[in-house]
Amino acid sequence: MNGVIGMTGLLLDTELNDKQRRYAETIRSSGESLLGLINDILDFSKMEAGKLEMETLDFDLRALLDDFAATVALHAHDKGLEFICAAAPDVPAYLRGDPGRLRQILTNLTGNAVKFTQVGEIAVRASLVLETDSEAIIRFSVRDTGIGIPAGKQELLFQKFTQADASTTRKYGGTGLGLAISKQLVEMMGGEVGFKSEEGHGSEFWFAVRLAKQSAQERTEMLLADIRGVHTLLVDDNATNREVLVAQLQSWGVRTEDAQDGFAALKALYLAKDTGDPFQIAILDMQMPGMDGVALGRAIKADETLRNTHLVLLSSLGQRGETRQMEEVGFSAYLTKPARQSELFDCLSAVLAGTASARQAQPIVTRHTIREMSRGARILLAEDNTTNQDVALGMLEKLGLRADAVANGTEAVHALETLPYDLVLMDVQMREMDGLEATQHIRDPQSMVRNHQVPIIAMTAHAMQGDREKCLKAGMNDYVSKPIAPQALADALEKWLPREASIKRTPRKAVSYVDEKVRKPKAVVFDKAGMMARLTDDEVLARKVIEGFLYDIPKQIGVLRTCLKAGDAARVERQAHTIKGASANVGGEAMGAVAFEIEKMAKAGDLEAGTARLPELGNQLARLRKAMNRSIKQNNAARRSET
Amino acid sequence: MKTLIVEDDFTSRLVLQEFLNPYGSSHIAVNGTEAVEAVRTALEAGEPYNLVCLDIMMPEMDGQTALKRIRDLEEARGILSTKGVKIMMTTALHDVKNIVGAFSGMCDAYLIKPIDRTKMLDEMRKLKLIE
Numbered sequence: 001m002n003g004v005i006g007m008t009g010l011l012l013d014t015e016l017n018d019k020q021r022r023y024a025e026t027i028r029s030s031g032e033s034l035l036g037l038i039n040d041i042l043d044f045s046k047m048e049a050g051k052l053e054m055e056t057l058d059f060d061l062r063a064l065l066d067d068f069a070a071t072v073a074l075h076a077h078d079k080g081l082e083f084i085c086a087a088a089p090d091v092p093a094y095l096r097g098d099p100g101r102l103r104q105i106l107t108n109l110t111g112n113a114v115k116f117t118q119v120g121e122i123a124v125r126a127s128l129v130l131e132t133d134s135e136a137i138i139r140f141s142v143r144d145t146g147i148g149i150p151a152g153k154q155e156l157l158f159q160k161f162t163q164a165d166a167s168t169t170r171k172y173g174g175t176g177l178g179l180a181i182s183k184q185l186v187e188m189m190g191g192e193v194g195f196k197s198e199e200g201h202g203s204e205f206w207f208a209v210r211l212a213k214q215s216a217q218e219r220t221e222m223l224l225a226d227i228r229g230v231h232t233l234l235v236d237d238n239a240t241n242r243e244v245l246v247a248q249l250q251s252w253g254v255r256t257e258d259a260q261d262g263f264a265a266l267k268a269l270y271l272a273k274d275t276g277d278p279f280q281i282a283i284l285d286m287q288m289p290g291m292d293g294v295a296l297g298r299a300i301k302a303d304e305t306l307r308n309t310h311l312v313l314l315s316s317l318g319q320r321g322e323t324r325q326m327e328e329v330g331f332s333a334y335l336t337k338p339a340r341q342s343e344l345f346d347c348l349s350a351v352l353a354g355t356a357s358a359r360q361a362q363p364i365v366t367r368h369t370i371r372e373m374s375r376g377a378r379i380l381l382a383e384d385n386t387t388n389q390d391v392a393l394g395m396l397e398k399l400g401l402r403a404d405a406v407a408n409g410t411e412a413v414h415a416l417e418t419l420p421y422d423l424v425l426m427d428v429q430m431r432e433m434d435g436l437e438a439t440q441h442i443r444d445p446q447s448m449v450r451n452h453q454v455p456i457i458a459m460t461a462h463a464m465q466g467d468r469e470k471c472l473k474a475g476m477n478d479y480v481s482k483p484i485a486p487q488a489l490a491d492a493l494e495k496w497l498p499r500e501a502s503i504k505r506t507p508r509k510a511v512s513y514v515d516e517k518v519r520k521p522k523a524v525v526f527d528k529a530g531m532m533a534r535l536t537d538d539e540v541l542a543r544k545v546i547e548g549f550l551y552d553i554p555k556q557i558g559v560l561r562t563c564l565k566a567g568d569a570a571r572v573e574r575q576a577h578t579i580k581g582a583s584a585n586v587g588g589e590a591m592g593a594v595a596f597e598i599e600k601m602a603k604a605g606d607l608e609a610g611t612a613r614l615p616e617l618g619n620q621l622a623r624l625r626k627a628m629n630r631s632i633k634q635n636n637a638a639r640r641s642e643t
Numbered sequence: 644m645k646t647l648i649v650e651d652d653f654t655s656r657l658v659l660q661e662f663l664n665p666y667g668s669s670h671i672a673v674n675g676t677e678a679v680e681a682v683r684t685a686l687e688a689g690e691p692y693n694l695v696c697l698d699i700m701m702p703e704m705d706g707q708t709a710l711k712r713i714r715d716l717e718e719a720r721g722i723l724s725t726k727g728v729k730i731m732m733t734t735a736l737h738d739v740k741n742i743v744g745a746f747s748g749m750c751d752a753y754l755i756k757p758i759d760r761t762k763m764l765d766e767m768r769k770l771k772l773i774e
Contacts, residue, residue, distance in 0.1 A: 263753045264769075266746035271725070290755070291742070299739045303747060534759040541661050545654065552653035577700045581735040582654040584757040 001038070002483040005031040006391030009486065013398060035483065040177040047184050054188055057469060058214050059099035061138075062087055065126065066340035068103055068110075072124075073338055074487055075114050082121035085338050086244040089251030091128045092136050094214035100468075101185050102209070106140060108178040109205045113144035120145025120202070123240050129208055136213055141206040149197040157195070158183045182207070227348050228253035231277060235265040235296065236285035236314070241337075245283070248341060254348070262291030266299065269306050279309050281351060283335075286315035294329055301330035310351045314339060377497050378419065379403035382412035382438065383427040383459065388482070392425060392459070395486050399493065409433025413441045416449045423497055428460040428471065435460075436474040443475040455496035459484060525620070526627035527587035539635065546628050549586045556582065557617060560598070564611045572610055573602035579617070583624070591620035644772055645685075646670070646694045649678040649709065650733070651701045655756065659696050659733065662760050666773055667693075675704025679712045682728065686716060692728050694772055697750070699734040699741060706732065707741070710748040729770045733758055 008028040016024060046052040069085035076083035087093075106124065113122045122144045129137040149157065158179050186193045191209035232254050236242050242258045249256040257272075257279075259265040265282070272278050282300065284293035291299070293313050300306045312333045313326055326334050332351045335343060379396065381403040383389045389405050396403050404419075406412050408430045416424070424442070428435040439456055442449050458471040458479045468479045477496055480488045535541050556579050563571040576599035583592035594617045601610040644667035650656045651673045663669050670692075672678040678697065685691050695713065699706035710730060717727040732745045735756040745753055752766045767773045 263742070263746070266743065266753075267751065270746050270749065291737075295739065299743045302739055303743050305747070531757070534757055534761075535658075536760045538760075544661065545658055548657040549654040556652075571702070574700055574702060577735065578652045581698075581756050582652045584735060585654045585658050587757075 001031065001035045002391060003385075003387035005035065005483040006394075007387065010391065010394040013394075037177075040181060043181050044177060047181070052188070054101060055098045056096055056212075057099060058094070058096055060093050061091065061095050061126065062093045062341050064099050064103060065124070066338075066342065068106055069124070069338045069340070070491060071485065071488065072107070072110050072114070073336075075111075076122055077337075079114065079118070081114065081117055081119070082238050082241065083123075083338055084121060084238075084240050084244055085124040086248065086341070087126035088128060089247060090131075091126050091138055092131065092213055095136065096212040096214055097189065097209070101189070105182045105185050105207060106142070108182045109142040109207075112178065112205070113142050113146065113203070117144045117146030117202070121238065121240060123244075125244075131213075134213055135210055137208055137210050139206055139208040141204055143202065143204040145202040148199040148201050148203050149195075150199045154195075154197065158193070227345070227352060229255060230281060230348070230352065231255045231272065231279050232257070232348075233265060233268055233272075233279045233282040233309075234258045235260075235262065235282065235288070235293070237261055237288045238285070241285070245339070245344075248344065252345065261288060262296040262299070265296060269300065269309065273305055278306075281310045281312060281348060283312045283314060286313055294326075297326075297329045297331055312347060312351060377401060377422040380412060380415055380419075380421045380424045381405045382407075382409065382424065382430065382435065384408055384430040385427075388427070388459075392484065392489075395484065395489055398486070399490055401493070409435060409438030409441075412438050413447070413449060416442060416451070416454065417447075418450075420450050421454055423493065424454055424456045426456050426458055426476065428458050428467065435476075436470065439471075439474045439476050457492050457496060523589035523593045525588070525590045525623050526631065527589050528631055529587075531585070531587035543632070546586055546632070549582060549588075550625060550628070553579065553582055553621060557614075557621065560617075561614060564607055564614065567607060569602050569605050569607055572607060573599050576602060576610070586624075586628075588620070588624045591617065591624050594620050644693045645690070646696065647672060647678060647681050647685075647692045648696045649673075649675070649701070649706065650696065650698045652698075655698070655733070655758070658758060662758070662763055663694075663696075666767075674701045675706060675709030675712075677703075678709045679704070679716070682713050683716055686720060694767070694770075695728055695730045696733045697730055699732060699736050699745075706734065707744050707748060710745060710750055714749050729772060731763075731766060731770075 005028060008024055008031060011024050012021065012028065043052065065085055065087055069083070072085070073083045110122065110124055122142065124140070124142050126138055126140050129139050131137075183193050186207045186209060189209045189211075191207055193205070193207040195203055195205040197203035232249060234242060234245050234249070234256055235258070236245070237260055239260070242260070246256050246258050257268055259268050265284070269279060269282070284296050286293040288296075293315070297311050297313065300309060300311065307330075310333075311329075311331045312335060313331045314335050314337055333347045335347055339347075379401060381389065381392055381396075383392060383405065384407045389407075393403060393405060403425070404415065406415055409426075410433045412424065412426065413433070415421070426435040426438065430438075433441075435458060441447050442454065442456065443452055445452055455478075456476040458467075458476045459482055460467045460471070460479065471479050478492050480492050531545075532542060535545065556575065560572065560575045560579065563575050576595045580592045580595035580599060583589070583595060594613060598610045598613050598617065601607070601613070644663075646663050646667065646669040648656055648659045648663070648669050649672045650659065656671060660669055660671075670681060672681050678695065682692060682695065697706045697710060704712075710732075713730065714727065717723075727749075729751045730749075731752040731754060732750050733754050733756065734741070737755045742753055751770055754763060754766065764773070
């Protein structure tokens, strides 16, 4: 499966025509479904045979949720969905149980949520139901804003091989095994599972499980002093996201306020400054309607009195490579959504620490620095299957990295004796010497390997639960499962590639504040839909506004003509601006665009050009009037036919 | 609710008036000078406005200057900006300089033309002007 999925992925990155791309994408998605099916059936047959055993391992719930979120967020963001994943601050982090199975249940429920949601958000929350000295009951919930489940179909849901929509033309694929497996797993953990859903209004699936607590004390306490009491502003248009992050920040003692858009943020910033308690940090969401995170960042940095606020940008996964731009705007750090709790904490501490060494150029903190920073890294790939070798090498190449490939553990050890590698990607199952044994050799201080501490990342098949622990026990640092997901590989490399391997960074370019060009389709004569939306579909009001506009605007054009004749550039600019604003009110986009041209010409002092555009303004008004009349006639006709 | 609409364009004025009609009376000023005068008169009469919708690019005196003058008038009477009239910029200008200028001049909200009724009512709700 790694061969099929991985090679198709690489194929998709080559030059393909539309048809070829469609075919290749189908192969990949079919491959992924098949892989899912294989894993499901494997699990199910184990359950039926009573062979499925739960592991009991120490794990960090927050780290698990963070890892989980990073993989799911990609799919959610691909569909334009907001993705939120967080544990309530009182949920204990250090637990004992089967983290692999826990993650599997979460993956299944969240996978469904992504599949059945077209717009809105998906929120994964963990909350504490009950806690004793030794145990905690934790409730996990996955809430979406998707299509929901019709009441009549709800009892079918947890049966195997059934789906709510069983028709042959089902819109959504799937085996119908996922929920049944999840239910069994939860029950094996001594928990329960349930959901509530309303057709058309989304669903919430939840399960509660009992997990043992580790006796070790939580470590974070002593670190908190760093950021406790820091005055922080969080700006995000998504209410759930704000709620989650505010709760998280407040649990650390950070004095947090939130704002839902750029305007509210600026207001809060000025108010705080005026009351003598300015914000030390502002965390800005990148994707906000109206003024986005970058524009807001620019606005803040453009004002002398706000400039000392440290800026952190929150952005969706998959939007990278803009680090330098962020730096130019003045952001100190850059976090991808959903922000891992540990990352958020580290990031805030780092940003604040930057204050101490004021003049030193702090590198922007980012999770996606591979492309920018580690191109010079030397990587060793140990993998005996040539197809898998090609897949891994191809992915590394895409990340701007190169690797030497060897076919087994013996060769890997030999390579490490001769060359100083920065990192090893190690297949676990290889002929001659397998990955585990090779790792033991490498870590053995008696061996001839040059660097016994070289980071080793295992690559192993997904079906092998519990392998991760084996790898870590053998001395490997991390683990990616096959088929290898590019993002998972990138994340692991990012985490483990030493920073010394980084190449020299290109010097900064001169700061440019040129506004990003807004790519707009050609302006329409009459954007009726837009106007109606702004007027909350009030036909009577729309009629009134249109009539008022048509009555007044010829006069305004007359005034513009007079100003042009008089050669008064400032007045021309203002008058053209007025006409632009009036046209915008009635959705007269094309006319507004001409007025805007004249406004800009006047600003540049070119009244001749402005005068030359005046007839066009008249033409556009005539076209707009015609379009408006036509639409009013249509409305009247529609109303007549209704009655 | 008592509102002052400061707007030189007829159509924009009409739209704002229609939006605000259900919530009380609105007065009109067509430039910054008139606006400052209207606010002063209302303050002196002890019947200050609850809301000022303020365009920026206008003849005589622009909205940014008017904003500062209005806040100065209030300050001279011991009224802090948080207790003063709610000022909502209603303008087609959305460059950084104007937006930052308006907020540093202590406006309460910034709406970009063409004004959307839903958004405007949302802002008014946030400013506790309406339920």
